[in-house]
Amino acid sequence: MENKKIPSKYVPEVTSNLRKNFVKVPEEIADCSGIRIFGKRIKSFIFTTDVAIIKNTNADAVIAVYPFTPHPAITQAILSVSDIPVICGVGGGLTHGTRSANIALHAEFQGAIGVVLNAPAPNETIQHVKEQIDIPVIITVVSELTDIGEKLEAGADIINVSGGAATVRIVEKIRKEYPDIPIIATGGPNKESILQTIRAGANCITYTPPTNSELFKEKMKLYRELENDKFYGENENKE
Secondary structure, eight states: OOOOOOOTTOOOOOOOTTTSOOBOOOGGGGGSOOEEETTEEEOEEEEOOOHHHHHSBOOSEEEEOOSSOOOHHHHHHHHHHOSSOEEEEOOSSSSOHHHHHHHHHHHHHHTOSEEEEOTTOOHHHHHHHHHHOSSOEEEEEOOTTSOHHHHHHHTOOEEEEOOGGGHHHHHHHHHHHOTTSOEEEEOOSSHHHHHHHHHHTOSEEEEOOOOHHHHHHHHHHHHHHHHHHHHHHHHHHHO
16 A cells, blocks of 8 residues: 655644634744744734633734733733733833833743833833843834834844834845844735735734634624524424
């Protein structure tokens, strides 16, 4: 009996009836190189603070950044639920300086593998946070005009590009000037935009999943269709 040749990149998958329904990141993300953080290779970050989604995703890690003042209780809640590594926001806008450093230190103690400072973070805050913790400091960049050299000199370990429609251009510019700096970037709205971002030089892709309500809407639509089919099927049998 001749053995069938198995493709070199064939990956067996094991799941169960209760765990086969989860939020999948786009397959195109597999084309990026990834970044090794404490020995773990990470290619995909899921951008959410929804603990139900965090518990049910195949992403490599979580980027937990939200539009409110960072609070240790939120970080603790996310880390207590997550089965995958988490990097979390520690300010950079209204929250900075000593407060950001304290929140970052708490995040490290809770188990975060990195902290994210938002685009407005002063270089002094980056430096202050870097001096307090032993996990990577990730700086969000939203413009081509950002002085990346100053951010790196202040202590940034990883650049997180979130420039909307300009993301690909920003990534290209940073990669040209700094060939070896780790870059995380938003992948955009579709598969092609993800591939463009990777080709531009992004090592990791951030994926924004559908919201809980959007996912549940599809689930309820299916349940209604099943219920209708069951009702009409039973009545046809009676006739």
